[in-house]
Amino acid sequence: MNFSDLMWILTLFPLGYSLGGNVRAGRVGQLIAACLLPAAALLVPINGINIVGYLASILYEPSFALVLTCVCVAFRSRLSPLFDEFTAALLRLRVIIFLSGVSLYPMALGLGYFDPYALFYRPQTAFVVALIACGMWMGKRHLLIAVWLTCSLVAHRFDLGESDNLFDYLLDPIAFAVASISICCRLIRAWRFRNAAC
């Protein structure tokens, strides 16, 4: 099993857990669903390639942003005691993912001469991100962001993934899409609530 497989398992396990919860399968049923989904994705071959292989054909490996988002959403009740305000911590992570994606993806896809993605190949950028991670650990309200940055940095430092770019460990388009949808839904809910209050 390589790093890509591991990241897909870490993404699919909470997804299976959430799906098990949706069908009201009980705690044991949830855990079975959580185990079955990654196991099937890893072990069931279609034309000689497992489902993880097909997923990796589209997205080489999920970023830590996606893994953490899935874990946080699936295990919300179990994780919430770790944080003073779990919802606020998750929202902060999503806002950072959204803002990073909005500012970086268009430029990385060719909008203008400057390519921010290229910066993340350089050790200078990784050094700065590591310093930010240190700061996040010291400022105790940002545990989730600190975990996100640290996991990404460690994986990049040890060349665990397919990419040589730190950006790919931090963020991927699916995590960006999830964060964008979540923030939009939250804004719509807030807008409706304000209108209803009026």
Added chain:
Amino acid sequence: MHFSWRGQNPDGRRIRRYQLAASVGFLMSASVAISYGIDLLSETPQSEFVIRSISARSVAVKGDGTDAPSVPLYRTQLLDNGGQPSVHAATLVNLPGGDIGAFWFGGSREGGMDVEIWFARYDQQTGKFSPARSVMSRQLLAEQLGRYIKKLGNPAAILDENGRVWLFFVSVSVGGWATSSINFITSDDGGKTWSSARRLVTSPFFNVSTLVRNPPVLLTDGGFALPVYHELAGKFAEILLVAPNGEIRNKTRVTWGRDALQPSLAAISESRGAVFMRYAGDPPMHMQFSSTRDAGRHFSRPRPLELPNADNSVAAAALPEANGFWIVYNSSETGRSALSIAVADRDVSMIVPIHDLESADSGEFSYPAITTDIHGHHHVAWTDNRQSIKHLVFDDNWLTQALDASWVILSP
């Protein structure tokens, strides 16, 4: 600031556990920061282009000690196409020992699922190419990467300082060419056997739309500058700086927008290089050009050249001993029925067509590839009506004659 566990009642033991976890996290981050800091302190200066001065003219002069002009060499041949109905996008590489390798993709049609990357070796002794053999197929790549692969595309190859041949090629998992990614394989025995494939991650957006067409330029640290292009949202050229172990070190954008692609990078000195590009924008259709003076760290604003380019691939290489470049390009303003050679001076302020390789009313002669071997002979390969790959070899005597006939003087 305090942390609560299980509601509002702080539990000292659990808080201590949290503090311990936070300390471990901090130490990990700090360790990573220190290791990157050490990297920064021990960072070597950025490498420069390797200039292989073939010095063909000096070889010719030194050859037999006489000034008697030898017979100019100019010879063409069609390569065995491996029995494939459609072949395209050849690339040439110097092999260890002095032979030339040619790679191209061939199958039932461009983009077909049966397309494979083919290889043939040009024997310097006999002047003939070996029969073509497949070095990579869609199925083999899927097996090696553990990923679904829909089709294969453009190859580009280079011989590194250790005698290892690197073959970069395009693959597509979903969609068309605009969603391609780049893979590479290496050979330590001149193309007889190949390593497992590895995929390069070059784009943050599903790693799509980075393609290769022309070969890289060697760098002094053993890595290379690989010219690539993007054609999903826009069409623009980039240079990937690849380390000797195949890791990407940096990426530099040559152009942006929707106009230029398939860059051909040619280095004329350790720090100076030129990029000639296919133009895919609105008329007037002219070849695009950019240059670097710091070995690919920065590029000048792209500008159109006088040479026409109706959305066709170009190939360029340096003529270090003549202090200029030679370029093979489609000289027709409307299609791919004419293929020509041009030479340019060091600054590409003067660019002159010197010879027509193909000149027909119809047909396709496209996707040229060029290289110069260790004997100073210049090789060109191109697609001949999609049915075969055509090869031309000429020497400096022929080039000198062609330059003289065109009244071109390139000062060394």
